[in-house]
Amino acid sequence: MPTDGRERQVPRATAAPAPRWWSHPDGPCGQSFRLPPARPAASAAGQSPARPVRIPRRGYRAPRSAVRQSVRIAVGAVAAVLCAGLLGGCIGALVQGTRQGGRITLQAASEAPVPRSPGTTAGIVRAVLPGVVYLSVNASGTTTTGTGIVLDGAGHILTNNHVVAPLGRAGRTTVTFSTGQRHPAELVGRDVGSDLAVLQVKGVAGLHPLALGSAARIEVGDPVVAIGAPFGLQGTVTSGIVSARDRPLTSGGTNSGAGLAYLDALQTDAPINPGNSGGPLLDAAGTVVGVNTAIRSADSDSSDPFGVTDQSGSIGLGFAIPVDQAMRVAEQLINTGHAGRTVLGATVDLTYQSGAAVTAVASRSGGDSALHPGDVVIALDGAPVTSGDDLAALVRGRSPGATVVLTVLRGGQTRELPMPLHSTERDDGANNL
Structure with missing residues (x-):
């Protein structure tokens, strides 16, 4: 205590600056750190009092200038990388384009062909397409189209009577093969009652006759494939099942010049359209089991509901002449020119x-x-x-x-x-x- 009665004033100690090595997220208040002892205050004479030291708080943020500088550095680095990539691509494209006369050609990735087993639809089609031909018939100034089946190496082709004689008289027929080559055909014989006809192309080598099966082995539900030229679209392939056997129907109608035919048909839901007539209906082994001939029309007022004169599309009701009957008639037409x-x-x-x-x-x-x-x-x-x-x-x-x-x-x-x-x-x- 002072002797003069005045209370002695002791300067208050101030905190020292925070050490530079602090890195704990809790700052100087964490339990792992201790503050150093306070330094004595400066004398009142001739020295200014020490400024207080600010202790960093939680969530401390660096000055904005430092943040901006860091962001600029990061953006610059990213921009440099992108520019380097673009520059490299441009140089590569320029070199490649120079090699190709200044133009760049995109190359598709090469892929090995996928193998197809013979039992698949693709395998069946690949094997039988060379034996399917497409017919263009000009009769009385009107051109109609259809499909045919190559029967043998002598050039005999099986098709429908209503294809070769749409108006009741046979027209001039041109055959188009799967290769795109065309050749005129001669009429061997036709039968109105069965709606079948046989043509022949002469002087043509390399024919691929189709294998003939038997409709007697077909069961309802068996898968089938139809090939033809619906509305002139050659090589069209459709698939389905056998919907029924022994489906009796009359084809041709009273207004059809082709005449009235009586068919004991196979019914299928494989889509068949105008132009499919005369084409093959194939089983799962790729053998011919029927000759596609008629479709059921959706027009209830049609005079020809089974498709000889009707031009509507498939509604899932197609009919084919069983190959057993077709071959019996074809043999008679080839041998005698007519059928019994x-x-x-x-x-x-x-x-x-x-x-x-x-x-x-x-x-x-x-x-x-x-x-x-x-x-x-x-x-x-x-x-x-x-x-x-x-x-x-x-x-x-x-x-x-x-x-x-x-x-x-x-x-x-x-x-x-x-x-x-x-x-x-x-x-x-x-x-x-």
Whole structure:
């Protein structure tokens, strides 16, 4: 205590500046650091009091000038890298362009061809396309198109009658092969009732006949492929399944110049359109099981609902002549120029709509086991018969000499009658079976 009674004033100690080696995020208040001892205050005489030291707080930020300088450095580095890359690309493009006369050509990446097994659709198509031809027919100033199947090395081609004679008379036919080469064809023979015809190209080497199978082995649900030239688009491939067998139908209509045909057809949902006619329907082995012939029209008022004169597109109801029947007719056309009929030996009423009503039968022995006038046929080998047209189509689709089983109504009772089929060269009308 001072002797003069005045209270002695002791200068307050001030904190020392923070050491430069601090790096702890908590600053000088952290537990790992201690403040150094305070320095004595300067004397009041001749010295100014020491300025207080500011201790950094949490979240301390560097001065803006330092931040801006760091950002400028980073941006400059990125810009330098980008400029270097662009410069290198430009130099490379310039060198390459100079090598190619000042132009740059982009090269597609080379890829090895993907192998296709023979059982795939692509494998089947690759194998059979050389045996499918495309037909252009000029008849009475009108040009129509269709498709054909190469049968042998002699140049015989199978197609539809309505393709080669769309107006009832055969026109001039030009064949286009898968190579794009064209050649005129001559008519060997045609058959209105089966809607089949055979052409021939002469002097053509290197033909690729298609392998012929059998529709008898086809089951509903089996996959099939159709090839043709719908609306002139050659080489069009479609696929689907067999939707039904023994589908009796009449093709041609009353207004068709090609005539009325009776078909025991394979039904398929493989899209078939105008121009597919005469082309092959192929099974999974790539063999021909049918000749694409007709489609069901969506126009309920059409006089030709099964596609000979109709020009609408596919609605998933396509029909093909079984190859067994097609080859039997083709052989006759090649050998004799015309084809016979498979007949049952009965006359039916075509206006009756609850089956095929028999009005007369050929004189044969057999008693009750034979067909009688008044019998109504309702099925043939299990295939339903709803009219005389149905029975005509099913009978003509069978081979002469075969025996079929008719299901008939006689006197209110159902009977099963085995009936042999025969061949005739006469065409006595659709009602004479």
